[in-house]
Amino acid sequence: xxxxxxxxxxxxxxxxxxxxxxxxxxxxxxxxxxxxxxxxxxxxxxxxxxxxxxxxxxxxxxxxxxxxxxxxxxxxxxxxxxxxxxxxxxxxxxxxxxxxxxxxxxxxxxxxxxxx
Amino acid sequence: xxxxxxxxxxxxxxxxxxxxxxxxxxxxxxxxxxxxxxxxxxxxxxxxxxxxxxxxxxxxxxxxxxxxxxxxxxxxxxxxxxxxxxxxxxxxxxxxxxxxxxxxxxxxxxxxx
Numbered sequence: 245x246x247x248x249x250x251x252x253x254x255x256x257x258x259x260x261x262x263x264x265x266x267x268x269x270x271x272x273x274x275x276x277x278x279x280x281x282x283x284x285x286x287x288x289x290x291x292x293x294x295x296x297x298x299x300x301x302x303x304x305x306x307x308x309x310x311x312x313x314x315x316x317x318x319x320x321x322x323x324x325x326x327x328x329x330x331x332x333x334x335x336x337x338x339x340x341x342x343x344x345x346x347x348x349x350x351x352x353x354x355x356x357x358x359x360x
Numbered sequence: 361x362x363x364x365x366x367x368x369x370x371x372x373x374x375x376x377x378x379x380x381x382x383x384x385x386x387x388x389x390x391x392x393x394x395x396x397x398x399x400x401x402x403x404x405x406x407x408x409x410x411x412x413x414x415x416x417x418x419x420x421x422x423x424x425x426x427x428x429x430x431x432x433x434x435x436x437x438x439x440x441x442x443x444x445x446x447x448x449x450x451x452x453x454x455x456x457x458x459x460x461x462x463x464x465x466x467x468x469x470x471x472x473x
Contacts, residue, residue: 248403276459285369287450287463288404337403341459349461351396351403 246272248340250352257328258360265323265355267338274340277321278349279313282335294321328359362387364453366464373441374472381436381467383425383451392454393434394461395425399447407449410434421445446471 247270257263267277275296280288292302292313300313310332312324321340325332335356339349365384373379385391392411396404408419415427425436434451451464 250403253401278460287465288461290460290462293458293460339404348406348409349459351405353401353403 246270246340246342246348246350248338248350248352250338250355252355253353254356254358256358256360259329260327263325263328263357265325265336265338265357267321267323267340267352269319269340269342269350272340272342272350273318274321275318275343276341277315278339278341279311279321279323280337280339282337282354284335288337325357328357330359333357333359362453362455362462364451364462364464366449366451366467368467369465370468370470372470372472375443376440379436379438379441379445379469381449381451381469383434383436383464384432385434385451385453386432387453387455389456391434392456393425393427394452394454395419395423395434395436396450396452397421397447398450398466404450407436441469441471443471443473445469 249268251266277294279291282288291306292300294300294313294315296315302308315321337354339351363386394409395407398404407423408417410417410427417425448466448468450466452461
């Protein structure tokens with residue numbers, strides 16, 4: 245089956261630094277990738293939709309200057325949390341939509357970000 | 361507004377017992393519905409999906425779900441639960457034309473030996 249690799253799985257950083265999270269579709273092409281944030285014991289909240297070769301579309305309330313998304317190729321999207329603060333600590337999950345598989349999204353294992 | 365409700369935050373069942381996880385949605389058009397399972401250290405895995413046609417959908421790992429339009433529900437069932445089924449289960453609806461998902465708050469399943 246289709247595999248989405250997300251890296252790193254866990255990162256701890258100091259307040260004020262930037263952190264980059266990678267999301268790769270390993271065996272399929274994904275024109276669209278999605279980034280979610282999951283708070284403890286809560287659901288996944290969509291942050292943004294990333295389309296290859298174009299600017300990401302952010303959901304209401306998500307700061308685009310805080311969460312930079314780049315989708316440079318059909319297999320890679322990155323999320324950069326800029327000037328991270330403790331309130332950015334969360335579980336971030338990406339998903340990729342398979343061009344050939346109707347409406348299927350495949351999810352990465354997630355990245356646990358802890359900002360000290 | 362579109363929404364997905366999973367009324368049960370936690371469910372505990374004994375191994376071998378039957379299971380039903382509830383999901384209700386609010387959506388104006390014909391919904392595309394999904395059930396995912398999330399295990400620690402792993403990405404969300406698709407259990408099954410409903411787009412159209414037969415309202416009883418079979419999925420992986422012995423799971424099935426039934427779409428009931430009159431009740432705006434898409435409940436997940438399994439006749440006999442295994443200890444390995446312990447995980448978090450999410451119901452989701454896809455918003456028309458956008459491929460975006462709206463997730464429910466999830467149900468954490470605990471299986472007693």
